[in-house]
Amino acid sequence: MSHLKFYTPPGVPESMLESHHYSQAVRVGDLIQLSGQAGIDFSTGEWPSGIDGQVDEAFINVDKCLKFAGGKGWEQVFKVNSYHIPLSEEMMAAMIRNFRKWMPNHRPLWTCIEVPRLGEKGMIVEIEVQAHDPEGAEKTK
Numbered sequence: 001m002s003h004l005k006f007y008t009p010p011g012v013p014e015s016m017l018e019s020h021h022y023s024q025a026v027r028v029g030d031l032i033q034l035s036g037q038a039g040i041d042f043s044t045g046e047w048p049s050g051i052d053g054q055v056d057e058a059f060i061n062v063d064k065c066l067k068f069a070g071g072k073g074w075e076q077v078f079k080v081n082s083y084h085i086p087l088s089e090e091m092m093a094a095m096i097r098n099f100r101k102w103m104p105n106h107r108p109l110w111t112c113i114e115v116p117r118l119g120e121k122g123m124i125v126e127i128e129v130q131a132h133d134p135e136g137a138e139k140t141k
Contacts, residue, residue, distance in 0.1 A: 003028065003029070004026055004027070004028055005026065005027040005069075006023040006025070006026050007023060007024060007025040007026070007027070007065070007068050007069040008023050008024045008025070008068075009024060009042075009064050009065055009068035011042035011043060011064075012024055012042055020119070022035055023035065024037075024065045024068075025065045025066070025068065025069040026069075027069050027070065027133075027136075030132060030133055030134040030136070031130060031131070031132060031133070032066055032069045032070075032071050032076075032130070032131045032133055032136075033128075033129075033130050034062060034065050034066065034128055034129050034130075034131075035128060036081075036083065036118075036119070036126035036127060036128040037058050037061040037062045037065060037126065037127050037128070038054075038057075038058060038061070038118070038119070038120065038123050038125070038126055039053065039054025039055060039056070039057040039058040039061075039123070039124070039125050040054075040057065040061070040120075040123070041057055042061065042064070047122045047123070051088070051090050051091050051094050051124065051125075052090075052094050054123075054124050054125050055091070055094035055095060055098060055125050056094070056098065058125050058126070058127045059074075059098040059101075059102055059127070062074065062077075062127055062129055063102065066129070066131055069136075070133065070136035071131050071133040071136050072133065072135075072136070073102075074102035074103050075103065075105070075106075076131040076132055076133050077103065077108050077129045077130070077131045078108050078109060078130060078131065078132055079108055079109045079110075079129060079130040080099075080108050080109065080110045080111070080127060080128075080129050081110075081111045081112075081113070081127070081128045081129075082095060082110070082111070082112045082113070082125065082126065082127045082128075083112075083113050083114075083115045083118060083125070083126040083127075084112060084113070084114050084115065084124065084125055085114070085115060085116070085117070085118060085123075085124045085125075086114055087112065087113070087114035091124075091125070092112075095112065108129075
């Protein structure tokens with residue numbers, strides 16, 4: 001497993017990491033894969049209210065995790081999977097607004113799915129991404 005480098009940025013609630021036994025990101029060569037990122041505020045451990053608050057925070061958390069794993073953030077993302085409770089027009093609008101904000105120069109592949117439940121109580125969105133980072137791969141060797 002030495003070719004796999006796992007990352008968890010500061011601020012991720014330790015209780016979640018211990019109880020669920022997982023990492024936030026893994027680098028495999030020039031690819032970075034993230035665990036699903038929730039819309040939780042890492043600094044407070046609180047869920048922002050409403051769809052916009054949680055979606056915005058989930059996008060921030062994706063960016064933090066990508067950068068902590070040595071990437072440049074959303075500009076390197078080529079694939080997004082998102083999970084929603086519910087997959088409403090408001091939820092779609094929040095996702096698309098963030099896509100345009102964080103990835104103004106490209107359009108990633110995207111699969112979005114409505115689900116009956118996510119990993120934590122109060123969680124209404126989860127976003128996992130794959131990013132291509134050839135420059136960062138060289139630096140992390």
